[in-house]
Amino acid sequence: MAATADCDVMMAPEEPERSDEEREREAEACKEKGNVFYAKKDYNEAYNYYTKAIDWSRKNASYYGNRAATLMMLSKYREALEDAQQSVRLDDAFVKGHQREGKCHLSLGNAMAATRCFQKVVELEPKNEQARKELKNAAAVLEYERIAEADFEKRDFRKVVFCMDRSLELAPACHRFKILKAECLALLGRYPDAQSVASDILRMDATNADALYVRGLCLYYEDCIEKAVQFFVQALKMAPDHQKARLACRNAKALKAKKEEGNQAFKDGNYDLAHRLYSEALCIDPNNIKTNAKLYCNRGTVNAKLKKLNEAIEDCTNAIKLDDTYIKAYLRRAQCYTDTELYEEAVRDYEKVYQTESTKEHKQLLKNAQLELKKSKRKDYYKILGVDKNASEDEIKKAYRKRALMHHPDRHSAATAEVQKEEEKKFKEVGEAFTVLSDAKKKARYDSGQDLEEDGLNMGDFDANNIFKAFFSGPGGFSFEGESAASGPGNFFFQFG
Template sequence: MATEHCDAVNMDPDMEMLSDEEMEREAEGFKEQGNAFYIKKDYAEAFNYYTKAIDMCPKNASYYGNRAATLMMLCRYREALEDSQQAVRLDNSFTKGHLREGKCHLSLGNAMAASRCFQRVLEMESDNSQAQQELKNAESILEYERMAEIGFEKRDFRMVVFCMDRALESATACHRFKILKAECLALLGRYPEAQSVASDILRMDSTNADALYVRGLCLYYEDCIDKAVQFFVQALRMAPDHDKARLACRNAKALKAKKEEGNKSFKEGNFEAAYELYSEALTIDPNNIKTNAKLYCNRATVGSKLKKLEQAIEDCTKAIKLDETYIKAYLRRAQCYMDTEQYEEAVRDYEKVYQTEKTKEHKHLLKNAQLELKKSKRKDYYKVLGVDKNATEDEIKKAYRKRALLHHPDRHSGASPEVQKEEEKKFKEVGEAFSVLSDPKKKSRYDSGQDLEDDGMNMGDFDANNIFKAFFGGPGGFSFEASGPGNFFFQFG
């Protein structure tokens, strides 16, 4: 490398009278001191002495190269890049200068620019193993960038995070890669990790619009919409053409407004309107998992009011799929299961709730569901008689009369053996139902879920004919006379 004469810049007045040779000696002395501090890993002091050397001889490429190396050790890659570029401007054959420029570009994520620098080194030294390895690293980063772009388009955010992690192994100071990783972490619901990455960048650069956007995105997805909007607005101040921040800001405001409209309609008892408003809100941003989970649960609540119970169950299931910790959705779905007599499913949901939050209320709900499940597995005597659970004594008697006559074996004496057997079974069930529901004590025990056989009432030994005879006034009080299949007449005494 050709020797450069020193042109003093911002020189101390006492130094102005020094000759070029004396200035070069002074500069070399500063450089040697810088080297000593560099060896000791005192990079801050090394930087100071290399700077003094540059001030003495601002056209010496090696001084810029040395200071660039120090700045790289201090992770100040942008400044190191400037010094490396200045070094090769002063001496285009300065191999180390080109190599350091490439490394700075690589650390900052400029893989194409880095490749050009390493190729330049290899043109000068074809066997330079360091340049060969760094060129491979640059090519790997370009490939990871390509894969990440495809992954983002396919909404395969885990793939993007993987690619960015690999790229950041070489591009350690690339804010662009870190921001893309943070954005995908937010889209995956890994908000603390995303916040951490964005906050690290903002500590170094408080005006970084991308980092502000990601901070806002995390708050937005955690349903802190007002705070999120503040970050989006701040990002747009830093970068008015930031399309993602503008879209997120618009979505956040629209989502909040639509949700509040739905809540207002619900409170006013306008359930149809609330249902439509929650449905509209759900179309705004499919990525907002937490808010959408709440919207599905809200719509389920409205759906249950509108007797759309199956739809309400489906909405609760969607809410739980989005947020498996959403207790309110489990409770709402369990109630819908109770209302549709799907007691096993209700018990399962209430068990999940009680395992998570062991409150007295949740314990009571679980016990009640378990009781209803137990009751559902017995014969439903109300269903056998075709009456409501609040049926009066007269209604129960009328129902028994109708069903007993309908299924009495004598009425089906001309039917096939299979039909006779089935009707006899139904006749017995009708008698059982009447014997329980017409007796206040038995009915009370039955309604409370007690097992009647545990109370000494062996329904297996029950004789339905005795009930029938007693109800219709004993022997001779009632008779069937068949005159062919399906033809009969009643005779009352």
């Protein structure tokens, strides 16, 4: 068997070991090229050459300092901080290194560490005005942090947002400040703004538990509870001790369960139980504005079913206070206003609804309310006679007989002038009411809200005595002793058929 022939492999010649002097010259050449690109603001190329310089010589503080400056221009403050710290480890007297380290600390929101760095610069260069200015900036950030912490405890979230905005002008890369701002924006109901801040952080760090918590908080407050729970759970996976995420997750699950129980009780017609469950749900988290608005409206619907119209109006009003764009609450309250004959309030609510959603249905609801308002400003002939709006012709006649005899002026001839005048007015109104409601055509026009004057009925010239005589004429009707009904006051008696 033939032996296998050996193969000759061409190997690249090894580069001769460079001397320290040669390595330093190569490093300086890379540094100079990096400086050219830095001056041109081509920071990526500058970074590459500064890195090559460091590869050639790892003991030169200025190379790390220059790369730190480049990384700062690229807004990579954490990487820049490492280079700046390495530069001062190599040379504790390297002023620019301490200054850049301080600037990185400040940009990342660590104002205390930044203060120490800038104080070191002032020790090395007492006349360094830039370092003194940065010391003031660090002090300002510390003060904004102190104020924001106190205002958060007082739930003055707008002021916290203001403080964080001022802090981020000096510490633009501080995730902690951004998260606090986002959380406060969510608590203020500015969910898109809060989502935007949290999403920016998650794009850079998908495992940031605080940003995951804020994303969940926004969804939770927008009543997307199932999705919110998913983010809270994810945040707890990243940080098992995240107390805010744990509390929010518990509240979200409890709120969802209690609301669903209330909805089911309502569907089952168990309104008392539904009322209790919605009330319990409202106690879970007062910060959840959108969900609580729905709970108030749901409880208002329950109160309407229980004929507790004033309580229903109050619940709908609370829902609208929490969410002034909540159409369903306006509609429910408007119906309750109508049912309690508060027509002006009903019209205002329907106007709001129609301005927001100009549908045919909402237009008709507004038109109906306006008609009821117009009708309410006229005399209510049904109330005057004391009958229901669906009263029959016979019921209207009986009601007129009773009221006409009750308010007839002759019956009150011995009363004071003031009482006589009031009873005469009521007697006339009873006659008006009967004249309209006993005539099918007039009644239809009255019920539809049309002007009766168009039908030839002038109430100003109305004579109630004529209606009275006509109604009571004939056997068994009404007569005065020794007088006709038109002969004026005197002795009288009533006869009923």
